[in-house]
Amino acid sequence: MHFSFMNKLGASFLITLWLITGANMMGDLLVHVEAAETPALKIAAKGGTEKPKDETGGESALVLLASASAEAGVRTFKKCKSCHSTEKGGKNKVGPNLWDVVGRPKASTPGFKYSGALSGLGGVWTYEDLDAFLTKPKSFAKGNKMTFAGLKKAADRAAVIAHLRSLSDQPKPLP
Numbered sequence: 193m194h195f196s197f198m199n200k201l202g203a204s205f206l207i208t209l210w211l212i213t214g215a216n217m218m219g220d221l222l223v224h225v226e227a228a229e230t231p232a233l234k235i236a237a238k239g240g241t242e243k244p245k246d247e248t249g250g251e252s253a254l255v256l257l258a259s260a261s262a263e264a265g266v267r268t269f270k271k272c273k274s275c276h277s278t279e280k281g282g283k284n285k286v287g288p289n290l291w292d293v294v295g296r297p298k299a300s301t302p303g304f305k306y307s308g309a310l311s312g313l314g315g316v317w318t319y320e321d322l323d324a325f326l327t328k329p330k331s332f333a334k335g336n337k338m339t340f341a342g343l344k345k346a347a348d349r350a351a352v353i354a355h356l357r358s359l360s361d362q363p364k365p366l367p
């Protein structure tokens with residue numbers, strides 16, 4: 193077979209076109225990969241601008257406890273008041289009386305019917321456990337009957353725990 197110059201030119205033109213199209217498709221593929229990555233980058237950027245520690249309650253209230261004011265805790269405790277009395281010998285409401293709860297064995301207020309989830313915990317209410325419980329009651333003791341979402345802000349928990357600590361004839365030493 194004999195190819196004329198024009199034939200060869202045409203063929204090389206087609207091949208070039210082919211290569212360009214191919215390169216374009218490759219480019220498209222690459223662009224697609226990049227596009228798929230964009231949302232992930234956005235999430236990372238968004239997370240960076242927020243204060244994830246506060247939002248998730250990942251921060252410990254214990255470091256704030258020494259400087260927390262029991263007074264501010266009284267205000268925060270308004271969220272708890274409908275269910276908990278705090279005076280010595282006070283009667284149980286929806287939840288148990290909380291007099292002297294720091295350092296006291298869990299689920300031990302006389303006359304209160306605790307859920308198995310709470311009475312099965314064992315041990316005493318340490319500052320750590322109170323912090324974890326009040327961050328998200330539902331996850332600390334699965335199936336317990338304290339229907340309270342939790343205090344997301346470490347400062348609020350520190351204040352409430354400082355208030356709980358003050359409800360005692362002999363407040364326990366700070367951690």
Ligand code: HEC
Pocket residue numbers: 268269271272273274275276286287288290293297298299300301305306307308309310311317322326335336337338339340343352
């Ligand atoms: C809607 C009512 C309700 C609210 C609001 C509530 N609690 Fe409770 N709380 C309960 C109940 C009910 C229990 C017992 C849970 C069980 O037995 O499963 C409980 C248990 C507890 C315990 C364990 C006591 C023990 O004797 O072991 C502590 C501590 C506690 N609550 C603190 C708080 C604090 C602090 C707040 C506010 C930030 C609060 N609760 C808000 C109902 C409530």
